Amino acid sequence: MASNDLFNILSPDSIAIIGASKNPAKRGYRSLRKLLDDGYAGAIYPINPNEIEICGIGCLPDLGSLPGPVDLALVCTPAATVASVIAECAAKGVRGAVVLAGGFGEAGDGGKRLQHAVLAAARAGGVRIIGPNTSGMFNTHKACNLVGFSDLRKGSIGLLSQSGNMALSLVTEAQANGQVGLSTYVGVGNEADIRFDEYLDYFAADPKTNVVIAYVEGLKDGRRFLNALRRISLEKPVVIYKSGRTSAGRISAKSHTGALAGEYAVSEGVLRQAGAILAHRSDEILPMAEALSLLPSLRSRRLAILADGGGHATIAADALSERGLALAPLSEDTRRRLTAELPPAASVINPVDVAGGTDTDPSVFAACAEILLQDPMVDGLLISGLYGGYAVRFSQDLLAAEIDATNLIGAMPRRFGKPVIVHSLYGALQADQRPLPLLEMHRAGIPVHSSLETAVRCMQALAERGEVDHTFALSLPKRAQHGGIFEQVLARCRAEGRRVVLEHEGRASLRDFGLDLAPALLALDEKEAEEAFLRLGAQPVAMKIVSRDILHKTEAGGVKLNVVDVASVRSGFLEIVANAKAAVTNPNVTGVLVTPMAAKGGVEIIVGVVRDAAYGPIIMFGLGGVLVEVLRDVVFRALPISRNDAFTMLDEIKAQAILDGVRGGTPVDRDALADFMVSISDFVDAFPDIDELDLNPVLAYPDGLAVLDVRILLTESSGARSPLKEGIEA
Template identity: 50%
Template sequence: MTSGSTESTPAIHKSPLHDFLAPDSIAIIGASADPTKRGYKAMVGLIKGNYRGRIYPLNPKVPEILGVPTYASLDDIPGPVDLALICTPAATLPGLMVECGRKGVKGAVILASGFRETGPEGAKLEQQVLDAARAGGVRIIGPNTSGMFNLHKNVNLLDLRNVKPGDIGFISQSGNMLLALVLEAENNGHVGFSTYVGPGNQTDIGFNDYLRYLGEEENTRVATLYVEGFRDGQRFLQAAREITPVKPVVVYKSGATEMGKKAASSHTGALAGSYEMTVDVLKQVGVSVVRHSDQILPVAEGLALMQQARGKRVAVIADGGGQATITSDRLSDAGLELATLSEATRKRLADILFAQASLANPIDVAGTSDADPEVLARCMEIVAEDDNVDAVFLVGMFGGYHTRFAESLLGGEMRAAEAMIELARRCGKPLVIYSLYAPVKPPALRRLHEAGLPVYSSIEHAVKVLQALAERGLYLQRQHGLPLQESVAPREDMLAMFARAQNEGRDLYEFEAKSLLRAHGVAVAEEFVAHSADELAAAAAQFGEQPVAMKVVSKDILHKSDAGGVKLNLVGEAALRTAFDQIMTSCRAYDANADIRGVLVTPMARKGAEVIVGVVRDPIFGPVLMFGLGGIFVEILEDVAFRAIPLSRFDAEAMVDQLKGRKILAGVRGEAAVDKAALVELLLKVSSIVSAYPQLSELDLNPVIAYPDGLAVVDARIIINRAMMSV
């Protein structure tokens, strides 16, 4: 039961993983007659699963296993081998990879552990295995993997029982998470799987490769991933950009991206590498992120069945006031909206509901359905026809009326279920049902589920599905097809500036950082660098009666205010000289050995809303841009948004709208709203600058003062990427 279309197969290069994840022949290296061994269980899974391809068990000690003749080695197998399941210890793998290459094996599932997860020696062994595999053209799943299955091909190398073929593809770094979802699907009764792979160490094949495969795999309607760590986040983001317009992608990311955290000296560096950053960059490319493990299967099922909603406006139909209130709270928490029903819709509802019913959304039928559950289907039809409604959510006890009130109501519930099914087929909007009777699976709910309408036993799960549908629909409408911001052309004078900083063993001075911004179209206030007190007369003449700020210029003093290196609201040469002397005295006291090159004099910025713009080069996802409320509160409030560079215009606009403190930017207590367009342009320009200069490691523009008529970059800091300076 879909809402919207599933678009056609992506126009991308066919993944080589099809050659062995849907194999016509499988060798079991280390096949065993011992029922406790994986080499035996894999045989059982294939035989009982009615695998129609050729099975080649390798075991020189016995003539057959489970009635299948064995072979002493790969060389003895008479036909081609698409996939090898290797059940032998880690030390045997380099030699076996050579044999697999000689035989022409396309892919190998390596179950063994004892590689890089054990330390340097294990890492060395893992590299040897990879080198041998690449030399022979063999692709590796694992090592340290739980295995794989392809249920539409009847390949079940895990010997899992009671798992049915379906349309959810699952890639999981946790074998126990697979088992949890399989048991949950068994209890659900209507959910099945297409392909499962445990990527293990991702020595060869990474999440980006598996995602491309699932994007092409014809039996998969939603790609679902449990991720503990990406090895190449940038490639994964690129794969997701290509796949999410075609199929929904659901990701549960466990923990924070600890690899991205470091003792950074910039605000941005301190905030990046977080779990929230990972969530933001995944959502940026259309991924549906779930934060709780019990949301994985409900969201995957809901997206597989309904694909998307056109927006966030939900009509709620409830048969109880308490659950209607809970639903409203959860919808608000999820960033969804209660749809404003048209007068025509409200009138049509009034014609079929009791006088005491609430016609405002959420709609409380106030007992009308107690003796006539079919009225719920009529209500759903009425609100689904309202152009102000993007999705319909039925909340309450539907399916249990014949149990709660009278057995004679069963017929009415079944007729209502059929009416809901027909409505879903023709209305093009998601219909989602929560019922407190869902756990006992009464006939009407079973019928709905069989027909492809998801039924949930948790309001929270249902709301998460509605959120995922809305976010996917809006992403497809607004983001897909928008060009990413192109990089600027790097200037020779700016490259020379980076080289000078590198030679002197320092990061860019503030005035240099601002010159980079100015060179590429960012409006930065004029400034004057005074290397000595004698140059202050020229600074005073340049700025006249305009109040200015004075800041120390030193590679050794990172936090200028803490060192007494900032003076504000200065007017005239005398004030500049006094401030200069005070700054020098304070900074010498702060760090007697500091290399002080003078002071920066720049006009005072007028009052406005402070924001921060920052960039880090995350080791997983590459360059990532941050935007948030600025000033001294950035690390206290942590109200920030992240996007991977390069950005689209939609990305930049969404960053501004994402902040919890966006009302400050929209104007509060009589203040005028800031110039949002100017902020968006700044984010896009920073994205294009960072793309052009790999020498830039971290950037902090903090604060940037946003005004109703533009903005001012008050402070700028750029940390250079010394590893890139020789490039």
């Protein structure tokens, strides 16, 4: 079924309520009553063989008695009956069904069998299933409320949630304080049939929805979700709250990359990559979505602050900086015009403090706001202080001037194409108790918040959306056409029954694929080690054990650095092998790798790839070396990545300033790093048998980079993984 066909289910013209009831405590009654009370215009068919009528509507004894096909069935019967009910729906041409009951896949083996039976009946008859184990759905524009929430405000925010209580929380918040209502809500439940990605495609096509909120606990098919998220994010903002930020990593720590790929860290990277705006607190979800729905996105992160007190001006400036936003430098003309409007004590250097200039004439706020928004360096405005409460604070004689100022400010986002958000001390009051100017500001579509931090977080969301708008285009990297050496390595590994690609094999494979790695020679005994040293120019070398049984070479005493003469090379070989045999019982030792020492200096980084259970192959970048698992300063993206993805990863690590040089140091070659990361993406994309790839450390220099260690693990068998070529859709 195409995504648009979900309109027949989520915007139904006819509804059958299977298990309709006269008991007010049951969903079969409450849903019917709500449809009637809200004025649902479509046909309603209560089905209950034991009742003649419910709420004044005649009951049908069974689905077979329906007069014709029905768009949606609300199934209010126990889990054990659902499979047969769905089969009856199919026979009668019902397009979709909301299955409320629990006791399916979430309830053990027996529940899984029930869910399988329901799904089989649905697919055999072409019935789409919402749920099971769902809180239901509503469509405010259709007056179709099959959840039972009261006083829903019609609006343009779509909502998907894996938690009914979370949905109730957002609905309640919208009723109490919100400016924008909801369009369609779906409790996705167990996703036995219709999954998250299909709902996203529905919202992408729904003209009544311009922003989507998704509360996500886990994803059954993360790759399809990312593809759908990328599609909708091209057109509409999606705010995601992903729970489980503190859960332990789900991937076996056989490499640094695997150890660091915790669930939320991965989700944060790949969801941002696909265009999501991430909420980190539950109380910022709805404000962010409303700001995105009401206001134009920020063209840059440069903002102006207009405050009526030095305290709020300072706090606002701190909050902006902490969120990665910037105070715009004001032009000389802007400062001159502000000076003309404000008293001598005012500060006209951003943040602008009116210093009492509005106490007797609130219209000055509108004049200053206009001046600031006309400055080409200012792309958004945050108003902070007691705005909206001047008549309350000083005199009712100021009310008319404040309302006039509000009307002028309310038109400015459309007039200038720049967002305006108000932080007001009086915004904490319930909507019906707020001063009239704030109510007018609401009606004008300007978000008003009592929390300065929430107001700034909304500005940050608008900046993030602006960056999506301007840079969101995935250029899939050009696929390399070589890699014959790794094909040979792969065949050899499978024939020998090993998952570990030995380092000399991995290095040779990457060099064959076009990456610039230093030469490395395998020595089988001390004489070959001496020959390798001489072939490499008798320069200082590093020597490392090569064994399928030893992944962490340093811990096993299998590494020697700065070996500078023949005698040391020979003795080093013997010592390394002896250490390996002492560290591991009967290790399979292939030999010792001899490679030139890398140039001194450089920033130690790590680049790795691991396969995530939800999102498939993901690439990691961060600070590397021996402290990588202590610092954990890493970021993730789903494969394949574009060059733009690579650059954003460089910018997102906490210590990214190190890449730009510290204490007078020279910046690393970011272009070389980005190209290197895309090449690694290409390499793994070309070979789906790679399970994990770990390059740590890689030394990043001002003029290139050096790979010091290569680890590659294969999947259990050649057919265990699906190819990566599906990727993320452009």
